[in-house]
Amino acid sequence: MQQRTRTLTPVLSQLVTAAEERLRITGVVLKASRDTAPGGEFTVEDVRYRRTGKQGRDPGPAAVFITIADKQGPRFNAVRDEDNAFWLWAAIEVLRRTGVRIEELLELTHLSLRQYRSPTGEMIPLLQISPSKTDRERVIPATPELVAVLARILRRVKTAEEGKVPLVIRYDNHERIFGPPLPHLFQTEFQHRLQVISPPQIRKQLSRLAASAGMVDVDGTPLRFTPHDFRRIFATETVNGGLPIHIAAKLLGHLDLNTTQGYVAVYPQDVIHHYRSYIDQRRAGRPAEEYREPSDTEWNDFRDHFSLRKVALGTCERPYGTPCEHEHACVRCPMLRMDPAQLPRLVQIETNTNERLKEAHHMQWLGEVSALQEGLRHIADKKRQAERLQQLIDEPDGPTTLN
Numbered sequence: 001m002q003q004r005t006r007t008l009t010p011v012l013s014q015l016v017t018a019a020e021e022r023l024r025i026t027g028v029v030l031k032a033s034r035d036t037a038p039g040g041e042f043t044v045e046d047v048r049y050r051r052t053g054k055q056g057r058d059p060g061p062a063a064v065f066i067t068i069a070d071k072q073g074p075r076f077n078a079v080r081d082e083d084n085a086f087w088l089w090a091a092i093e094v095l096r097r098t099g100v101r102i103e104e105l106l107e108l109t110h111l112s113l114r115q116y117r118s119p120t121g122e123m124i125p126l127l128q129i130s131p132s133k134t135d136r137e138r139v140i141p142a143t144p145e146l147v148a149v150l151a152r153i154l155r156r157v158k159t160a161e162e163g164k165v166p167l168v169i170r171y172d173n174h175e176r177i178f179g180p181p182l183p184h185l186f187q188t189e190f191q192h193r194l195q196v197i198s199p200p201q202i203r204k205q206l207s208r209l210a211a212s213a214g215m216v217d218v219d220g221t222p223l224r225f226t227p228h229d230f231r232r233i234f235a236t237e238t239v240n241g242g243l244p245i246h247i248a249a250k251l252l253g254h255l256d257l258n259t260t261q262g263y264v265a266v267y268p269q270d271v272i273h274h275y276r277s278y279i280d281q282r283r284a285g286r287p288a289e290e291y292r293e294p295s296d297t298e299w300n301d302f303r304d305h306f307s308l309r310k311v312a313l314g315t316c317e318r319p320y321g322t323p324c325e326h327e328h329a330c331v332r333c334p335m336l337r338m339d340p341a342q343l344p345r346l347v348q349i350e351t352n353t354n355e356r357l358k359e360a361h362h363m364q365w366l367g368e369v370s371a372l373q374e375g376l377r378h379i380a381d382k383k384r385q386a387e388r389l390q391q392l393i394d395e396p397d398g399p400t401t402l403n
Helices: 002-034 078-098 102-106 144-157 199-212 227-240 245-252 257-263 268-284 296-307 340-363 366-394
Strands: 041-044 047-051 065-068 113-117 123-129 138-141 187-190 193-196 314-316 336-338
Touching: 002 041, 002 047, 002 078, 002 199, 002 227, 078 102, 078 144, 078 187, 078 199, 078 227, 102 199, 102 227, 123 144, 138 245, 199 227, 227 245, 227 257, 245 257, 336 340, 336 366, 340 366
Parallel strands: none
Antiparallel strands: 041 047, 047 065, 113 123, 123 138, 187 193, 314 336
């Protein structure tokens, strides 16, 4: 779950942008379709639509059917499309700004909006969450952004005649009972009657939005959001932002701090920050001359070291600042990286060594015999290395350069 939170958090803004854009487009399409007579066509964002139906027939304010003129697709209800876009946007905004559960979101009513007057006289808006999973009520201070979202929801659900939120009965899928009539915020008209939006509707719309937005992981795997993902992201962002974890537990309605800790994803930057602090502390105890600007002589030595790496048979890869420990016997040195182009030179050295070995055998220079035989063994190793590098270069699908 923590890995999932780390994956989804960076793309949350992409999902929010997609929801806002969908709400904007569906609103423009709905307005244009209402302004168009049945059978007429209109264009929005370079897409041509056709309003279906016949002149003189009014399906009512709950339905305006249109099709995409350039495609032979089914017709759809522009009113329902805009309504779904609005409630999906509202659900995302409330979920990500409060961390409430999906059941708690859909149980919000007009009575859930409260105000608290602080001792300084400041009015603080509050969101009262009804008892749900832990059977314990809690109150969440509402940010200005959340207040703006809730105000927009209220404007949408209030009736034009009385200016009140209609009372709706909600069916509880967990308790399997119908609740009392309440002014639920997440209510909409469906099949000619008002009803509270169900959790499966929110989940299905979230999946469709993520798919239409083209949200994928770094390996190309499609990403999807669930309502509970916003709760985990909310917990992670608040705690990593400096909010004490016991306060975050109160906001989330957790009875155990370990539960809240399980919701919080530890990001690599936390480890990097603490490790860099550790390095800074270690550096503070080191001599100051180690961190001074290098002199011209030191820069020249550094440059000359790399120019001295080039030898007849290839490149010497010994670490910077270290002397040659093999008295420049490059054939025997494991730090020599052979240049495949120098393979003929290596064969010539092998031929000369074999001639010297014959002479040493003839003269009974047994020490020289042993040294030359060891040299031939290293030459054979270097030949295999050069041939392997040359084979990599010659392969059609292999690397064209070797660093």
